[in-house]
Amino acid sequence: MDYEFGEEGNQLRSLLRELIHERMPPGFLGAFTDDPEDLAITQRFCKELAARGLLTLSWPEEFGGQAGSLWDQTVVREEMWAHHEPRGAQYMGLNWVGPSIMEFGTEHQKAVHLPPIAAGERIWCQGFSEPDAGSDLFALSTRAIPEGDGWRISGQKIWTSYAEMAGYCFLAARVPETGDEPGGITIFLIPMDREGIEVRPIRSMLGRHHLNECFFDNVWASADEILGGVGGGSKVIRRTLSYERVGIARYARCDRLLSLLSRSLEGTWDTLPPALRTRWNKALIKVRTARLLAYRCVAAQVRGDATSNTLASVARVAVTQCDQEVAETLMQVLGHRTLEGAGADAPFYGAMEDHWRYAQASTVAAGAIEVQRETVARSVLGRASGSRAS
Numbered sequence: 399m400d401y402e403f404g405e406e407g408n409q410l411r412s413l414l415r416e417l418i419h420e421r422m423p424p425g426f427l428g429a430f431t432d433d434p435e436d437l438a439i440t441q442r443f444c445k446e447l448a449a450r451g452l453l454t455l456s457w458p459e460e461f462g463g464q465a466g467s468l469w470d471q472t473v474v475r476e477e478m479w480a481h482h483e484p485r486g487a488q489y490m491g492l493n494w495v496g497p498s499i500m501e502f503g504t505e506h507q508k509a510v511h512l513p514p515i516a517a518g519e520r521i522w523c524q525g526f527s528e529p530d531a532g533s534d535l536f537a538l539s540t541r542a543i544p545e546g547d548g549w550r551i552s553g554q555k556i557w558t559s560y561a562e563m564a565g566y567c568f569l570a571a572r573v574p575e576t577g578d579e580p581g582g583i584t585i586f587l588i589p590m591d592r593e594g595i596e597v598r599p600i601r602s603m604l605g606r607h608h609l610n611e612c613f614f615d616n617v618w619a620s621a622d623e624i625l626g627g628v629g630g631g632s633k634v635i636r637r638t639l640s641y642e643r644v645g646i647a648r649y650a651r652c653d654r655l656l657s658l659l660s661r662s663l664e665g666t667w668d669t670l671p672p673a674l675r676t677r678w679n680k681a682l683i684k685v686r687t688a689r690l691l692a693y694r695c696v697a698a699q700v701r702g703d704a705t706s707n708t709l710a711s712v713a714r715v716a717v718t719q720c721d722q723e724v725a726e727t728l729m730q731v732l733g734h735r736t737l738e739g740a741g742a743d744a745p746f747y748g749a750m751e752d753h754w755r756y757a758q759a760s761t762v763a764a765g766a767i768e769v770q771r772e773t774v775a776r777s778v779l780g781r782a783s784g785s786r787a788s
């Protein structure tokens with residue numbers, strides 16, 4: 399398989415780098431810092447990407463895209479993640495909420511939800527995990543009880559990224575069996591300002607606005623807010639998770655940070671202890687391996703191959719492991735200077751320390767690494783699974 403992106407891909411990459419260089423302040427470390435201006439910058443940048451047709455490049459034209467290929471989208475996600483995700487929380491909508499609505503949504507849902515995502519105007523959050531349902535997602539207990547021509551939803555979600563700033567929630571709830579209706583896990587597309595929803599931020603080392611608890615107290619949902627039909631949630635979630643797992647190109651930031659570090663050591667590189675130089679080289683090999691495994695999954699998605707779900711887990715295992723290995727390597731090489739904070743006086747504006755903090759959570763977010771491995775094993779052994787990973 400030839401993974402060369404060709405002239406067009408390279409031009410797209412150069413254009414994105416130029417835009418990021420021009421629009422992002424030096425030392426930009428993402429939208430979720432203590433400086434509210436960082437969030438505002440990402441919101442402006444998303445609108446500019448949308449106006450230039452770069453935000454939803456691979457989406458079909460009828461939904462506000464440019465009908466570009468998934469490979470174009472791969473270039474976009476690599477450049478964005480490499481430069482601390484200048485799209486902020488928008489990537490959720492672009493990578494998996496939008497595609498899931500295109501695949502499972504009604505015409506009405508597509509008309510309501512896709513244009514604001516394509517315009518970079520609406521942030522989504524994912525309401526899957528609960529205090530007693532993470533890896534074992536299909537044990538979730540948030541309930542949706544039928545009432546009149548709609549539903550009343552009650553329950554608690556946890557670790558909900560961006561819930562504080564999100565306009566909508568992609569919410570998983572359990573519908574009870576009634577009469578001839580089978581019930582089961584069901585996805586609701588719920589506006590976050592609906593009565594009965596309370597968001598409580600969770601303080602964490604991932605920065606402000608990141609993690610939250612969400613409480614749903616008798617929240618109303620109409621029948622046309624259900625995605626994929628009553629009881630259709632498991633199928634939707636499986637698709638959603640496979641999009642999500644290759645949607646974050648963590649290997650691209652790893653590659654960039656390793657290279658920034660080695661360039662900064664030009665002239666003194668040979669004075670580093672041989673064990674550290676070996677560690678740097680091994681980390682780079684892991685990064686390049688993870689990149690190829692991610693490309694393998696994208697290739698399967700382009701072919702519409704059913705193995706893409708498993709390949710997404712294979713890639714995710716490699717990508718999250720390389721994230722952590724690179725974080726440790728950067729720390730080892732830079733030593734105590736890694737901890738000199740953020741800002742212009744800190745080495746690399748604090749990017750290495752920021753990467754280390756985020757890397758710690760990478761083998762848990764979007765499904766724990768043990769569970770991803772289980773998915774791969776089950777797929778090889780040909781057994782079905784009822785966990786988050788399948």
Ligand SMILES: Cc1cc2nc3c(=O)[nH]c(=O)nc-3n(C[C@H](O)[C@H](O)[C@H](O)COP(=O)(O)OP(=O)(O)OC[C@H]3O[C@@H](n4cnc5c(N)ncnc54)[C@H](O)[C@@H]3O)c2cc1C
Pocket residue numbers: 523524525526527528529530531532533534556557558559560604759760762763764765766767768769772785786
């Ligand atoms: C940064 C971050 C962002 C997140 N954002 C969101 C979000 O936006 N929306 C959302 O819904 N959730 C989100 N999550 C939650 C995430 O999906 C869960 O944390 C994850 O699925 C694990 O679930 P858990 O925390 O309940 O751990 P558990 O499922 O309780 O797992 C605890 C440990 O047991 C191990 N384990 C569990 N089952 C098995 C098994 N079958 N075999 C082997 N080992 C097993 C796990 O690997 C893990 O090490 C986020 C998490 C993080 C860290």
